[in-house]
Amino acid sequence: xxxxxxxxxxxxxxxxxxxxxxxxxxxxxxxxxxxxxxxxxxxxxxxxxxxxxxxxxxxxxxxxxxxxxxxxxxxxxxxxxxxxxxxxxxxxxxxxxxxxxxxxxxxxxxxxxxxxxxxxxxxxxxxxxxxxxxxxxxxxxxxxxxxxxxxxxxxxxxxxxxxxxxxxxxxxxxxxxxxxxxxxxxxxxxxxxxxxxxxxxxxxxxxxxxxxxxxxxxxxxxxxxxxxxxxxxxxxxxxxxxxxxxxxxxx
Amino acid sequence: xxxxxxxxxxxxxxxxxxxxxxxxxxxxxxxxxxxxxxxxxxxxxxxxxxxxxxxxxxxxxxxxxxxxxxxxxxxxxxxxxxxxxxxxxxxxxxxxxxxxxxxxxxxxxxxxxxxxxxxxxxxxxxxxxxxxxxx
Numbered sequence: 111x112x113x114x115x116x117x118x119x120x121x122x123x124x125x126x127x128x129x130x131x132x133x134x135x136x137x138x139x140x141x142x143x144x145x146x147x148x149x150x151x152x153x154x155x156x157x158x159x160x161x162x163x164x165x166x167x168x169x170x171x172x173x174x175x176x177x178x179x180x181x182x183x184x185x186x187x188x189x190x191x192x193x194x195x196x197x198x199x200x201x202x203x204x205x206x207x208x209x210x211x212x213x214x215x216x217x218x219x220x221x222x223x224x225x226x227x228x229x230x231x232x233x234x235x236x237x238x239x240x241x242x243x244x245x246x247x248x249x250x251x252x253x254x255x256x257x258x259x260x261x262x263x264x265x266x267x268x269x270x271x272x273x274x275x276x277x278x279x280x281x282x283x284x285x286x287x288x289x290x291x292x293x294x295x296x297x298x299x300x301x302x303x304x305x306x307x308x309x310x311x312x313x314x315x316x317x318x319x320x321x322x323x324x325x326x327x328x329x330x331x332x333x334x335x336x337x338x339x340x341x342x343x344x345x346x347x348x349x350x351x352x353x354x355x356x357x358x359x360x361x
Numbered sequence: 362x363x364x365x366x367x368x369x370x371x372x373x374x375x376x377x378x379x380x381x382x383x384x385x386x387x388x389x390x391x392x393x394x395x396x397x398x399x400x401x402x403x404x405x406x407x408x409x410x411x412x413x414x415x416x417x418x419x420x421x422x423x424x425x426x427x428x429x430x431x432x433x434x435x436x437x438x439x440x441x442x443x444x445x446x447x448x449x450x451x452x453x454x455x456x457x458x459x460x461x462x463x464x465x466x467x468x469x470x471x472x473x474x475x476x477x478x479x480x481x482x483x484x485x486x487x488x489x490x491x492x493x494x495x496x
Contacts, residue, residue, distance in 0.1 A: 154395075154414075155398050163413075164410070171429045172426065173425055173426065174424040175422070176417040177417070
């Protein structure tokens with residue numbers, strides 16, 4: 111299955127975000143309209159100051175978080191991996207609930223905010239392999255600070271892919287693959303293999319539909335992340351290159 | 362102590378004992394707060410809301426499906442039967458046999474619910490923390 115087929119398969123699921131609060135949360139529907147997410151509002155008694163969000167997918171209760179999680183979602187930030195700002199963040203919890211969430215039009219900033227969650231998880235885990243596809247390597251230029259930070263984790267192996275239109279500086283533990291296969295250069299991805307712990311696996315995968323408008327999904331489903339990583343590795347012949355599997359820093 | 366006397370469940374000096382018995386459980390209170398706003402709801406919906414609401418109040422990070430399913434089970438086996446016994450809700454309407462609908466509430470209970478809801482929002486976290494500290 112090509113990476114773009116994996117995106118199509120993820121679109122089959124639909125998520126309902128039920129916001130329970132005394133007053134309607136302004137503009138929330140607009141905020142999610144570019145995603146495969148239906149937003150409903152359920153009034154709570156007026157004297158109740160708090161609120162919460164229930165996430166359901168099909169007939170399944172997925173989880174709920176308090177309403178302040180949405181503030182972060184509507185103001186996506188891109189703090190550095192491992193920074194205090196990300197710790198215990200409701201945004202991360204809500205991302206977890208919106209697991210396998212399909213989005214139809216993420217801008218670059220929203221993509222970066224979601225990518226940063228995955229890079230942060232890799233940084234925190236401190237080992238394993240992170241795969242990042244930037245479409246073109248020149249897109250990495252803005253992200254050098256982040257990737258230098260990731261490289262401080264000596265047991266974290268980082269592979270960066272993209273069309274070779276720029277020569278990134280050498281960074282230890284970061285292997286750059288200049289590649290022109292459309293399978294890789296048509297998509298923006300960040301995938302983390304969990305460093306041996308399946309529960310830490312996560313991935314973001316999207317295609318650029320129009321300049322600056324991305325369609326795709328993110329997932330914390332270990333199997334789906336595994337499928338994405340397999341696809342990346344076979345597209346660039348890494349399976350033969352490193353038959354013993356990832357995780358070991360390349361010399 | 363005849364709770365099963367449906368004609369006057371809150372009569373004969375039992376009113377406050379029974380009111381505090383019914384309201385002495387956080388899930389039953391939240392079920393009643395929600396039904397006072399919406400009139401009726403399915404048990405699935407009530408389980409979602411009650412679990413999420415209490416979780417948000419208690420500062421839980423995320424309410425998980427197993428948390429929610431535990432709430433569903435206690436609503437189904439304990440709390441809805443108890444509320445039915447006191448004639449505060451009925452299960453099943455003409456349109457939907459699974460729906461839980463609110464009955465007209467005794468005036469005293471309605472008033473205490475108003476107060477309880479306000480205290481729930483303003484006091485609960487600090488008060489609970491203080492009580493725990495003292496133990």
